[in-house]
Amino acid sequence: MTDQDGTGPVRTGPDGAVREAVAKGFEAVYGTTPQVVWQAPGRVNVIGEHTDYNDGFMLPIALPHATRLAAALREDGVLRLHSAQSPDGSGITELSLSELVPGSVPGWAGYPAGVVWALRDAGHAVPGADLYFDSDVPVGAGLSSSAALECAVAAAYNDLCGLGLTPTRLALLSQHAENVFVGVPCGILDQLASSCCAEGAALFVDVRSIDPAEGRTRQVPLDLAGAGLVLLVIDTQVKHAHADGAYAERRRGCEKAAAILGLPALRDLALADLDAALDRLPDDGLRALVRHVVTEDARVEQVTALLDAGELRAIGPLLTEGHASMRDDYRISCTETDLAVDTAVAAGALGARMTGGGFGGSIIALVEKADAEAVAAAVADAFAAQGWTAPRAFTAVPSAGARRLA
Known part of the structure; x- marks a missing residue:
């Protein structure tokens, strides 16, 4: 690292x-x-x-x-x-x-x-x-x-x-x-x-x-250090060319869905009302966008509450859950970031997710301090096995x- x-x-x-x-x-x-x-x-x-x-x-x-x-x-x-x-x-x-x-x-x-x-x-x-x-x-x-x-x-x-x-x-x-x-x-x-x-x-x-x-x-x-934790940033060194257009496409899709639902924005859709709202949308693409945004807002509130309570380790599964939502619903992940997340979690990370706009870029992984080097090395080895450019890893200090x- x-x-x-x-x-x-x-x-x-x-x-x-x-x-x-x-x-x-x-x-x-x-x-x-x-x-x-x-x-x-x-x-x-x-x-x-x-x-x-x-x-x-x-x-x-x-x-x-x-x-x-x-x-x-x-x-x-x-x-x-x-x-x-x-x-x-x-x-x-x-x-x-x-x-x-x-x-x-x-x-x-x-x-x-x-x-x-x-x-x-x-x-x-x-x-x-x-x-x-x-x-x-x-x-x-x-x-x-x-x-x-x-x-x-x-x-x-x-x-x-x-x-x-x-x-x-x-x-x-x-x-x-x-x-x-x-x-x-x-x-x-x-x-x-x-x-x-x-x-x-x-x-x-x-x-x-x-x-x-x-x-x-x-x-x-x-206070990650005080809890004996490290937040690793692992830069996959990948950026797929269609990212900018896909970003704009998803933003338009969210705006369209909010208009169909009669909402000022998707943040106005409560998690408890999500399933009923999805039934009102005309296609699976819009449903997936809405599902990600509504559940992601809920994850932010959950993570914030855990940090306020000093339960830093408990946020790990929510990070991994968020990555699955970006991969499956928002469709902004890619093979490289998926491999990095999966490998980090398998190597002992408490949770990991893509960060940023998507289609490449970096992931974050919440790890015990003692495991940081091993997690970074595992991701590097997984990339080498695929013949990909070696990722870059460093510690994110707030x-x-x-x-x-x-």
Whole structure:
């Protein structure tokens, strides 16, 4: 097992040392010093998959893996972007603020540019900037690398321009950027986790209760180390090409089902009424989508109650149950994630499930600390037996959301 993403070690250490390293990268690219350095983390979702756009419940944690952003404002209407992880290692993307419109910026640069557009679209007359990114959030692993980019930019601009926006409002603006500017119909899960999570806790979110001014979410204690447990993230290093279109298809299906049932959203269907509601739907595809969303919301509430009671080990079977629902009803799993989950459980994990949007990416496995290495090794051996690329494994430590590095 390794604490690496395949490109380099997690950049842990005193904030000052991390800040200095990122600031030096900024200086090497732009020839001047940054005004601020911020970071925003990736996330894993403990439970609550594809519930956010159904107005439901979710329970993510932030990771120690993060996007670090060094930034300095400009007064000439120009936005310059550079990533330490860019393929050529040296390119600067230069954009004019006046020409930022949805769909105008391809590739990774669309995410940070979209946040600047979203801030301006919301009436904040923010200027251009020089932005330098250095990230260890694995890309394509279902760990929200795009949300980390967005939330780092939103937080840095909020700081530099004195906007006074809450973390929840910054998350909503980041989601708006991804939905409208980039064109990805994501829910709010990723951005809320990156902005609002707290160290040592999972974030319980009832999407319908989110208030941009008050930030109504609840931190649920999650002391894995104190309980002698480890939450492994195992990145299968697989991402199937049809994932984006399938995501949008399922969201449309949920909206159609809610309309047929006369509900504002599927979160309004009680678990006790599920069977009767399924009989009113015209086809098995819609029934399966509804069954997953309603039972997944119930699992989030059950897991949250168990964590509140300090019963951490008892959540394991609910994680595995959630994976079966994603595999059989929502149909967003794949051969690789199914093998990883099945192997982890057979090797002693208390529970395991796919995390993220689906069709590849990562799984999580709740394991006794003493079993962590063996579980990770068993999954690696199972992949090797299939001739697949070796998975990457690391420990998910509940970490803080976006913050300034002093």
